[in-house]
Amino acid sequence: MDDVGRRRASASEGPRRKKRTRTRDSDAFVDFTELAERDARLASHASWETLEDGTRRAKIDFTSWEATRALTGAILAVRHGARGWDVPEGHLVPTTTNRRRYVEWIERLLAVSAPEGVKGGEGVVGLDVGTGASVIYPLIGASTRGWRFVGTDVTDEALRSARENVERNPHLEALIEIRDARDENGGRANVFRGVVREGETFAFSMCNPPFFESMEEAGKNPNTACGGTEIEMVCEGGEEAFVKRMFNESLEMKHAVHWFTTMCGKKSTMTKMRALFHVLRVPAIRTTELVHGKTSRWCIAWSWSKEAAANANVPLPDPERLAKVAKFVREQTASTK
Numbered sequence: 001m002d003d004v005g006r007r008r009a010s011a012s013e014g015p016r017r018k019k020r021t022r023t024r025d026s027d028a029f030v031d032f033t034e035l036a037e038r039d040a041r042l043a044s045h046a047s048w049e050t051l052e053d054g055t056r057r058a059k060i061d062f063t064s065w066e067a068t069r070a071l072t073g074a075i076l077a078v079r080h081g082a083r084g085w086d087v088p089e090g091h092l093v094p095t096t097t098n099r100r101r102y103v104e105w106i107e108r109l110l111a112v113s114a115p116e117g118v119k120g121g122e123g124v125v126g127l128d129v130g131t132g133a134s135v136i137y138p139l140i141g142a143s144t145r146g147w148r149f150v151g152t153d154v155t156d157e158a159l160r161s162a163r164e165n166v167e168r169n170p171h172l173e174a175l176i177e178i179r180d181a182r183d184e185n186g187g188r189a190n191v192f193r194g195v196v197r198e199g200e201t202f203a204f205s206m207c208n209p210p211f212f213e214s215m216e217e218a219g220k221n222p223n224t225a226c227g228g229t230e231i232e233m234v235c236e237g238g239e240e241a242f243v244k245r246m247f248n249e250s251l252e253m254k255h256a257v258h259w260f261t262t263m264c265g266k267k268s269t270m271t272k273m274r275a276l277f278h279v280l281r282v283p284a285i286r287t288t289e290l291v292h293g294k295t296s297r298w299c300i301a302w303s304w305s306k307e308a309a310a311n312a313n314v315p316l317p318d319p320e321r322l323a324k325v326a327k328f329v330r331e332q333t334a335s336t337k
């Protein structure tokens, strides 16, 4: 259940409701050795040790940008069938686990409320604001769910790299369009205005905004080397300003997007936005925390759809519970054969 639903929840949901909504995915475990055995670039960036039983084990140096890039490339190739993935020198290397969790959360939102014509994942079109050189969300969403995407960005390098990553995967090309969000007059790029075309509709929008106000604030995590250029990491006013701009522009196209969503690097951004949406009486609001090891990110979704508003208290389907039910049904069916 999301935070809004929890606050308004009826007594029938009982006192044992979960305290917080968190999104985990079931296949977060990554076997580096198995991946490196299947992916030559990762193998060349791994260090190999031989165990007592003679088997070899791959180790990844997370302080090396090349090694983290090779790891993401290997996961995309082996798990998602997205071959030849790359990003230009120094660009942000996305970790795939929390990106997958964000996509999974959107799937759960759509299970509770989706626009007309979208049923069971069919006909889903998403808008990825700031798709980046990596085009990571469209690659994951298209390869795992068959969703269609428009991915936007504002730099020549990101747009070129994103298009190349798509072109290297002809099986995904028909599902992903990369769009330049820059103002033709050279002004500050909008998020939705001028990007969403007349009559165009999306089941959702998603965004991993630049989180920081300066490169100093972005700092460097000594344990990982994920890279990140200034335009990827920084924007005027930081993520709070970016999300507010996104919200303000969303007011002009309330019904072009069924679920507007964004990730936040800081919990305080999510809670401030949630409070603002309450005050402004946004009819449907959902939040979640994406947890990966010691790192958390937060997401917030808002919608003006009548159906989303009517289902504001409906708990999002719990993937772990659904997987258990599916397993139980499979076992029962097998035992009656």
Ligand SMILES: C[S@@+](CC[C@H](N)C(=O)[O-])C[C@H]1O[C@@H](n2cnc3c(N)ncnc32)[C@H](O)[C@@H]1O
Pocket (backbone or CB within 6 Å): 092, 093, 094, 129, 130, 131, 132, 133, 134, 135, 136, 137, 152, 153, 154, 155, 158, 181, 189, 190, 191, 208, 209, 210, 211, 231, 232, 233
């Ligand atoms: C943190 S990066 C996210 C990249 C990728 N989606 C990911 O999750 O790794 C933010 C991206 O937003 C882009 N960006 C900044 N302002 C934008 C705008 N107004 N419209 C679209 N993209 C924008 C930046 O160029 C950058 O590629």
